[in-house]
Amino acid sequence: MKPAEVQDRADRAPVIVGVGQVVDRPGHAASGLQPSELMAQALERADADGKGGWLAQIDSLDLIHSVSWPYQDPLGAVTERLRLAPHHQNYGPVGGETPVRYLHEAACKIAAGEIEVAAVCGGEAEYTVRLAQRQEVDLPWLERSPNWQQPRDRSYLHSLARAHGLNQPVFVYPLYEVACQAAWGQTPQEGLAESADLWAGLSQVAAANPYAFIREPRSAAEIAKVSPSNRPIAWPYSKLMVANPVVNQGAAFIVTSLARARAAGIQEDRLVHVGPGAAANELRDWLSRERYDQSVAQDCVLESVLAQAGLSGPEIEWVELYSCFPCVPKMARRSLQMASDRAISVTGGLTFFGAPLNNYMAHAIAAMVARLRDQPASCGLVYGQGEFVTKHHALMLGGGARPWPGEAHARERAEAQVVPTAAPAVATEATGSIRVESGTVLFGRDGIPTHGVVVGRSSDNARTLARVPASDQRGIDALMRPDRTPVGRMARLYKADDGLLECAFD
Template structure:
């Protein structure tokens, strides 16, 4: 092998914690959850002293508690500050990226022992707020804002509330169903069956927040406990951030693992990976029936597996909303009954915001240890189908690490496949901020209040001149709302006409 044997990167330990005390003041804050997850990861590796050797620590962005300096708070709990202490940006793909980058640093000889960790405690924060009690945690930063920055989105999207993930992913959900030739009823049945399968995986995962299987009928049917959120999604189809969970992954070179006496059958190898992004404002994309960045990343990982003569038999496809794993599964050519999770998904396992994929890595490591012949795909995604990163994992080292002349293995080289994503992108229609006239539905959703009543429909429309715009259907327009939510036929492509309302927003009426 051309690559330096001493620098082959491996995952050596994983750790998780779920914290659910009845009294919120007894709950652990995020920094404490991270510290405990790291200790458990070192214990999983069989060497508690590993944390003293830690030279690199990536912290996944944490939202539930506004620390003035989260890296410092975690370092204090660990009793040491690694030479590289990095706090990441928001993004559900970031744990996968951190794992991939840590492996690259190890392969280049820049790091010996590295870790990735993240945690959230939104459940405790909400419970304390409801009870009117103060949490005895690190003093929060009084200047921190809890409002996500959405300034990169168009003002009209923000006015229509089409600026939160729960309200944007349905654009892809409805567009993909129409592109695949499914009726809304058929698409909902696929979603519900997949999510029911995810719930069964979560039920068997001790680290999961919701450990009960849900039937497809329960998931698909609106009820007081499963209210509609944004059509076609009910509550049991969206990510659940109200959890207290922490996870950690420890990496090292294979030589360091051997020096520490870690058994070979505990080591998980990284063969490589890929990353790409979509235009950040979803209105600047060419269409909503697929993601070119997702396709490029999955294709690249498929090539890595093919070079090794392997197929993906253990998968974690990011699952904030059903359209994401369903798009990915189709691109990968998975059979309809495939269950692409080892963790349980962001609805049932729980969605500790940006750090779900840290837990997914833990679950995949355990799965690959149990199935040493298998090959795993760990695929994460962030923002609005925007950021994509995946890595290929296995219990065995790569037979063909694709080392080039300098001996640099594949895992240590640049992983971007942005050129492939950009090359696949078609023309992007210009945006019309003050539209009028004829307009056909490109994709859509219907938003609901907490009493399950529709507040309004949000439509991405194409004007007669080809430009794109956003339009509204008022919730009081019961007939048009019913048209959007028909189960036997998608409204995508239906012609209509825009009329300006008193607030300046264009309302859509069917032709």
């Protein structure tokens, strides 16, 4: 390659020049900021953070899918407010990994010379929406879509999973948690302690973050103990271990080329280079996957990013591991071979910082930029995840993770493919006994179990689901024993009056 071509690629290296965040805590719903205003203010702050003048230059805008107030024209709500007219405008699908994906895609386009300035933003106001319902206030916001449909369509899930009530992430991630504990040789009590320690660390990070929604640090003992303010959700997770979407938050970031940033006079130590990234997916139907004691797609993504950056997990100074539920960062840090006392977030996690639905990782990117500006030679890993441990995207940021210009931004690495695995057959009908593969207990808002569900393998190794009735105290206790995992135990199948399989432990 000629020296001029090398220099041209170096000039096109993508860098983050500005980040902006907004948090809104209204006392009355009428004074709450709507999502489009949170997004617009975040973009204005990102522009100011980049020393101004970038909004008029934006030729690519990606808007993170907003759920709390589904606008009739989401993109128009933001572009009209800021008088923007980017050539490329995209309103994305649901997914917690999407902010990372949009940053990765923008970096690839900038490196290829297809665009010059890109912006990504998102915002949610679920706190105000629920406050308005309690206060019986009609919110004077922009028009909602009359044809809006819940974006969390679950029709792709197996009918058996839906029939047993396992159609929400909060009820499925516990299956990974239970299976992982058994694979790691932990008792449930030991697994709970690890989760509580991790989440206590997240609460400390959130307490120091001015954009966090909950800034009260919690001890591991508080997080581990079920109480009226920490009710059980789905064994072994309680309220203080699950994502908290009832927040008002907005975040944005602006990306351009190194040459353009330098031409704007931005100091080098404020430019955060976008390094290599990777994406991969599991099968969308979680019941049809090979296993629950690891995520093959997660491993592939993290291994690919490390290999591209020429780094090992312990060499990365800063990490943001998606923390919707404890099993996700616990699996990730083992894949990265990180020490158990390493911090897993620079932001505060989706419980304490808050979970603005699909937009948490935009806040995480903003928080990571702040750390990397403080230490320009360091590097940071941002890893986002969506659906049911389904969609995975990771990206390296910072000077310490910048390979030769051009190599880091191969377009195909931003495109997620399903990682092939050897999945078992799923049986809607089964007899005899099953060997427990995982299981959980679902709770009502009153803290009382509604039922348990066992994922099990029959004698021919087919997978099925079986309910444990709330009236079967012995079965519920078997799923929730603190000193013994249910994984590997045998349970007898029988058919209930409604036609679903139930099981009883021997």
